[in-house]
Amino acid sequence: MSELSHVGEAGDVRMVDVGGKALSRRRAVAAASVRMAPETAGRLRGLPKGDALVTAKLAGVMAAKRTAELIPLCHPLALTRIEVAFGVDRKAAAVNCTATVETVGRTGVEMEALTAVAVALLTIYDMCKAVDRGMRCERIRLLEKLGGKSGHWRADRKPARN
Numbered sequence: 001m002s003e004l005s006h007v008g009e010a011g012d013v014r015m016v017d018v019g020g021k022a023l024s025r026r027r028a029v030a031a032a033s034v035r036m037a038p039e040t041a042g043r044l045r046g047l048p049k050g051d052a053l054v055t056a057k058l059a060g061v062m063a064a065k066r067t068a069e070l071i072p073l074c075h076p077l078a079l080t081r082i083e084v085a086f087g088v089d090r091k092a093a094a095v096n097c098t099a100t101v102e103t104v105g106r107t108g109v110e111m112e113a114l115t116a117v118a119v120a121l122l123t124i125y126d127m128c129k130a131v132d133r134g135m136r137c138e139r140i141r142l143l144e145k146l147g148g149k150s151g152h153w154r155a156d157r158k159p160a161r162n
Contacts, residue, residue: 015073018106026147027102030113032140034121038093040132044124052127053086056097060084060120064101064112074111077103082112084120097121098143110142 044052061082068076081102088095099116101109121137128135144154 013073015075016107018075021106021148023104023106024147025102025104026108027100027145028108028110028113028142029098029100029144030110030117030140030142031096031098032117032121033094033096033138034124034135035092035094035138036128036135037132038090040128040135041088041090041093041095043131044088044095044128047127048130049127052124053088053095055127056086056120056123057084059123060097060099060116063119064099064109064116067112067115070115071111075105075107077105077107077109077112079103079109079112082116084116086120095121095124108145108148110145114140114142 049055061084063070064082064084065079068074079101081100083100085098086095097117097120099113099120101113101116103109118137118140121140125135125137142155144152146152
């Protein structure tokens with residue numbers, strides 16, 4: 001159990017003490033997709049509730065800022081940048097979302113980026129559900145993380161072999 005940073009020797013959960021860590025610039029990029037009917041993908045900006053992409057962008061930003069309130073063992077962080085972006089793929093009938101989150105701090109912002117894409121896609125789902133109940137949120141994943149002791153990690157790199 002000692003390999004899991006949020007689990008103590010006795011199996012209890014805890015918030016990791018980052019007080020002794022040095023400040024460093026941190027960045028994380030996450031991505032996810034929501035699949036929908038092709039007709040839905042063509043209506044994202046003209047739904048009864050309004051423009052789904054504008055609303056989802058704001059929801060993603062708000063979610064990143066409130067991650068510590070949603071994920072019990074996350075540290076509250078002063079975020080210096082949050083960017084939520086969408087690509088509508090009409091051929092695949094999907095909306096692809098990426099979130100980039102940055103801070104200067106003692107712990108990373110992976111959870112903030114992941115929370116941003118998840119909530120952004122759930123907002124699209126909420127706004128489109130009246131016209132398409134068969135949507136699927138898929139592939140929530142971390143693409144990149146930078147900063148701290150572990151340095152730079154990217155999902156598309158093969159792990160180093162010893």
